[in-house]
Amino acid sequence: MVIEHKQQPGVKVIVRAGILLVLLFFISLMLGRYQVSLGNMGAVFYARIFGTECTASEMIQSVILKVRIPRICAAILIGGALSTAGATYQGLFKNPMISPDILGASAGAGFGAAMAILLSLPSVFIQFSAFAFGMMAVGLACLICKMVSRGKDALLILVLSGMIVATFFSSLITLLKYVADPQSKLPEITYWLMGGLSTVSAGDVGMMLVPFIIGIVPLFLLRWQLNAMAFGDEEAKAMGLNTKRLRGIYIVSATLLTAAAVAVCGMIGWIGLVIPHLTRMLVGPNHKYLIPASFLMGGIFLLLVDDLARTLFTVEIPLGILTSIIGAPFFVYLLLKRKKGWV
Amino acid sequence: MKFEAKDIRAGYENLDIVKDVSFSVTSGEVLCLLGPNGVGKTTLFKSLLGFLPLHGGEVLIDGQPCDYHDCKKQATLIGYVPQLHEPPFPFQVLDVVVMGGIGQMNIFSGPSKEEYQRAEDILAMLGVAFLANKVYTEVSGGERQMVLIARALMQEPKFLMMDEPTSNLDFGNQMRVLQQVRMLAEKGMGIIMTSHFPDHAFMCCTKAAVMCRDTSFKVGSVAETITEETLQQAYGIRVKIASVDMVEEESGIITTCLPMLNTIKISREARQLNETA
Numbered sequence: 001m002v003i004e005h006k007q008q009p010g011v012k013v014i015v016r017a018g019i020l021l022v023l024l025f026f027i028s029l030m031l032g033r034y035q036v037s038l039g040n041m042g043a044v045f046y047a048r049i050f051g052t053e054c055t056a057s058e059m060i061q062s063v064i065l066k067v068r069i070p071r072i073c074a075a076i077l078i079g080g081a082l083s084t085a086g087a088t089y090q091g092l093f094k095n096p097m098i099s100p101d102i103l104g105a106s107a108g109a110g111f112g113a114a115m116a117i118l119l120s121l122p123s124v125f126i127q128f129s130a131f132a133f134g135m136m137a138v139g140l141a142c143l144i145c146k147m148v149s150r151g152k153d154a155l156l157i158l159v160l161s162g163m164i165v166a167t168f169f170s171s172l173i174t175l176l177k178y179v180a181d182p183q184s185k186l187p188e189i190t191y192w193l194m195g196g197l198s199t200v201s202a203g204d205v206g207m208m209l210v211p212f213i214i215g216i217v218p219l220f221l222l223r224w225q226l227n228a229m230a231f232g233d234e235e236a237k238a239m240g241l242n243t244k245r246l247r248g249i250y251i252v253s254a255t256l257l258t259a260a261a262v263a264v265c266g267m268i269g270w271i272g273l274v275i276p277h278l279t280r281m282l283v284g285p286n287h288k289y290l291i292p293a294s295f296l297m298g299g300i301f302l303l304l305v306d307d308l309a310r311t312l313f314t315v316e317i318p319l320g321i322l323t324s325i326i327g328a329p330f331f332v333y334l335l336l337k338r339k340k341g342w343v
Numbered sequence: 344m345k346f347e348a349k350d351i352r353a354g355y356e357n358l359d360i361v362k363d364v365s366f367s368v369t370s371g372e373v374l375c376l377l378g379p380n381g382v383g384k385t386t387l388f389k390s391l392l393g394f395l396p397l398h399g400g401e402v403l404i405d406g407q408p409c410d411y412h413d414c415k416k417q418a419t420l421i422g423y424v425p426q427l428h429e430p431p432f433p434f435q436v437l438d439v440v441v442m443g444g445i446g447q448m449n450i451f452s453g454p455s456k457e458e459y460q461r462a463e464d465i466l467a468m469l470g471v472a473f474l475a476n477k478v479y480t481e482v483s484g485g486e487r488q489m490v491l492i493a494r495a496l497m498q499e500p501k502f503l504m505m506d507e508p509t510s511n512l513d514f515g516n517q518m519r520v521l522q523q524v525r526m527l528a529e530k531g532m533g534i535i536m537t538s539h540f541p542d543h544a545f546m547c548c549t550k551a552a553v554m555c556r557d558t559s560f561k562v563g564s565v566a567e568t569i570t571e572e573t574l575q576q577a578y579g580i581r582v583k584i585a586s587v588d589m590v591e592e593e594s595g596i597i598t599t600c601l602p603m604l605n606t607i608k609i610s611r612e613a614r615q616l617n618e619t620a
Contacts (some may be wrong), residue, residue, distance in 0.1 A: 094431050224453040228442050231430055234394045239498065240418030240446015285432035288453045 005249035010289025013167030013282045017296035021076065024300060028072050028307050032103075033314075034063050040283055070202040075306040076299035077205070077212055078197075078265050079275075083298025087279070087290055088254040091226040092247065093155055096280070100258040100272035103158070103251070104165035108137025109262040111169045114176045114189045123199070125205065126192070127263045134259030141165040142251070155233070157284060195266030195320030197306055208264050215256030218249050226250070226287040268302070268320050270327030275301055277334055344405050344501050345369045346421075346533055352399035353383070353390035359398055359517040361387045366552055366562040368533045370501065372386040373524060375544035376537040377564070378554030379578055387554070388506055391535075392423055404501070422495030424505040431454050433480045436490050437462055443497025465493045465620055469523055485516030492523060503527065509543065521547045541569050541582075545598045553577050563597070566598075574600065581606045 030036045040056040045062050047054035053342055085100035093102070101107065112133025116126040144161040145154070173193070180186040225246055228236040236243045258272070276290070277297045282297075283289040302319075305326060309317045347367040354360035360383040368374045378384050382524050389395045391402055392410030400411045404420055411417060417506070423444070440462040441454045448454060466472045471489045474482060475539040479490060479567075488508060495503055509517040525547040528534055538544065544565050552562040555577045561568050574582040581603045586596050 021554075060449055091432070096431055221451045225445065225450065227434065227438065228445050230432055231442070234389070234392075237394065237414055238392060238418065238421070238423035239443055239494075242414050242417045280432070285434050286438050292600065 010283040010286065010293065013279075014289060017293060017300060020298055021300050024303050025072055028075075028303055029064060029068050031307055031311055032063075032068065033310075034059075036060055036064060043199070045314045056199065066202065066229045068343070070205050071197050071200050071306070072303060073205050074197050074200045074208070074264060075303045077208060078268070079271055079298040079302025080295040081212055081216065081261045081298070081301070082268065082271040083220035083275035083279075083301070084216060084219060085254040085257040085261075086293060086298075087276035087287070087294040088226065088250055089272075090276055091230045091287055091290075092250050092254075093159060094230055094232060096277060097273075098159075099269070100254060101166065101267075101269075103162035103255065104137035104169060105134045105165040105255050105258040106262050106267050107173070108140075109134030109259055110193055110267055111137075111176070112174045112193050113263070113266070114173050114180075117189050117192060118176055118185055122209075127204065130213065131259045131309040134262055135255060137165050137169055137227075138251070138255045138259075158208035176194050184213070192266050192316065193320070193321075194318035195268045196309070196316065196318045197265050198310070198316050200264065204264055208260050211256045211260040215260065216254040216295075218253045219257075222246065223249065223287045223291040226291070227285075230285070230287075266318075266320060268323050270323045271298055271302060271333075272336070274327050275332055281334070281337075302331055344533065345403075346502050346535070347403040347406075348391060348400065349388065349403065350400035351390065351397060351402070353386055353395060353397055355386070355395070361390070361550050361554075361560075362558045364400070364560045365561075365567060366550075368502065368550065369536055369591060370531050370533045372530055372550055373528045373534040373548040374534065374550040374552060374562075375548040376535065376552050376554070377539075377541055377569070378575065379556065382554045382556055382577075383558075384554060385506070388504065392421065392504060393417065397426060414448045418498050418500070420501050422498045422503045422617065424488075424491050424495045424508060425486055426506045426510055427491070429480055433478045434481050436466075436482065437475045438496055439479050439490055440493045443494035446498065462493070462497055465496050466490075469493055469496075483516070485512050488512060488516070488520055489523070492520075492527075496527075500532075502533040502535065505534065507537050507539070509538060509540070512513060513572035517543075518546075541574060541600045544569055545600075569600070 027040070029041055030038065040060050041064065043054060043056045044061055046052070049066075082100055086098075088102055089098050089102060090096050107338045109130040112129040112131070113126050115133075116129040122127070141158065141162040141164070145158040148161065149157045177186055177189055180189055181309065225241060228239050228241055229243065229246065229250070233243050261268070276294050279290060279294045285291045302323070305322050306319060309319055309322050345367055346369075350363050351364040352359050352362050354439050363389060366374065376384055376387070387394065390397050392605050395411065409417065409420070434564070437459060441458055444454060444458050448458070463472065463475055466475055469492060471486060471493070474486055474490060479487065482490070492505075492508070505524070512520065521543060524534055524536065528547070528549075536548075548565055550562065551565045552560065553568055553573050554560055561573060569584070571582055571584055574580075583601045583603060584598060585601055586598050589595060589597050
């Protein structure tokens with residue numbers, strides 16, 4: 001009886017969010033400067049699935065298959081990845097005010113990208129460098145924490161180390177911008193850092209998929225354990241969890257997601273902070289539902305914002321700007337509405 | 344079963360705070376750990392639970408040394424009831440209780456229906472079944488303490504370690520918690536708890552241990568350990584131990600500690616004099 005009563009809200013939200021995401025996927029396919037009608041979209045899909053001759057024009061086929069589908073998939077994956085990583089970090093650090101870049105992943109990735117741009121490397125290397133430096137920054141934060149805390153595992157020290165590393169890499173980014181050629185390289189770095197999905201190709205999505213899957217699978221499998229981790233190390237240990245190993249898995253997985261997301265689309269703030277919050281208001285703090293729901297909500301949010309970014313004006317607005325412009329007032333609204341104990 | 348601590352030395356990094364601590368608790372016994380602030384009660388507690396590495400000595404359960412690396416097995420032996428706290432997220436009470444069984448569950452699946460049922464049964468046994476669907480951060484302190492006890496019982500441990508189970512609770516709730524401690528001991532649980540009130544030892548414990556600032560450690564039956572001299576040595580104030588006949592209430596003779604307020608000296612020198620007296 002009671003169990004049924006408990007599980008309903010979480011499952012309901014997840015099912016609804018899933019349906020909404022699928023609907024949005026198809027709506028987003030039709031949106032854009034080049035309008036695609038429902039009939040044309042149907043024709044393209046029909047031809048693809050059944051291998052028949054397509055009645056829609058060559059142009060429509062290429063817009064849907066080569067431009068919009070990769071971009072929409074990227075938006076869903078990145079939004080979901082950032083938001084899942086945010087929910088994980090918040091549970092792990094017992095703090096609802098933490099975002100996935102807390103350990104320096106974004107700043108490190110930004111530095112990696114800026115350096116690759118400065119060295120005029122091709123775009124594949126820009127992404128790779130961003131990903132590698134994002135992972136490295138978090139590794140550095142963990143290393144500093146290990147040295148400073150001398151065996152005692154202190155979460156606070158880890159957060160502080162993350163902040164140190166993030167600040168360090170932010171300064172390096174500024175340094176690179178300062179020395180970059182203001183005519184060509186500086187704008188390129190700046191635009192990259194603002195974030196956007198306008199150049200995403202199917203290959204980019206495929207490359208992102210690898211770290212994405214490696215990161216998200218353990219988080220989904222071990223999501224229930226996060227409930228106990230949110231009560232602190234000692235209590236989780238007394239309940240029989242190997243907290244050291246679990247924490248390592250959570251940090252590596254969430255960092256993989258964050259670094260992969262930032263490497264593809266640049267720095268996009270707010271999603272990792274606001275979406276887990278919003279989702280917690282809908283499904284409660286039980287990570288069994290919070291993690292999948294956060295993924296879906298993050299995907300929906302970034303897909304919506306990206307749709308706005310490419311349809312609102314004739315010039316595309318960088319995603320990082322839009323998420324913050326929408327995220328900031330939204331967060332104030334959440335603060336005004338909050339119940340006791342940060343729902 | 345028998346929980347045994349042998350010649351425990353514990354502390355932080357290279358500093359020993361607790362030395363030469365030995366005691367044992369068997370199933371059905373309740374040991375109350377008393378001592379002034381900063382004497383190392385918490386350090387000893389954390390070391391016995393394996394949160395801090397032991398500097399020396401060993402902890403045995405039925406003669407078997409504890410393997411703190413095997414958290415899973417450890418969780419089935421010793422349950423931990425932490426001091427009252429507020430977690431950052433508003434979990435549902437039933438979710439908090441069922442969490443106690445996490446070590447025994449398949450790591451990939453959440454709790455099953457049976458486990459939720461068991462959590463409800465435990466809450467019912469503690470007389471707080473009505474809490475199940477409430478939000479943990481919104482219930483009262485006394486109720487939250489019951490939830491934490493229920494969570495530890497969910498582990499089905501042989502021993503319970505309770506860190507100041509009565510702290511921050513009002514008088515009524517303190518007594519309700521102690522009553523539950525007594526009930527659990529009657530059911531065969533071995534319990535180690537810390538407290539700031541010697542009275543609590545008289546009320547629900549079979550054994551008491553007193554830690555003093557000179558790192559001396561006294562342990563034995565409650566009547567043996569909690570004497571006027573020991574309390575003066577531990578806390579630096581004069582105490583009278585009195586017995587009140589409560590035959591008309593059918594609860595026999597109750598022993599209690601009465602501090603002598605008019606003799607208490609606040610200054611540091613007087614305290615030291617008192618402690619050595």
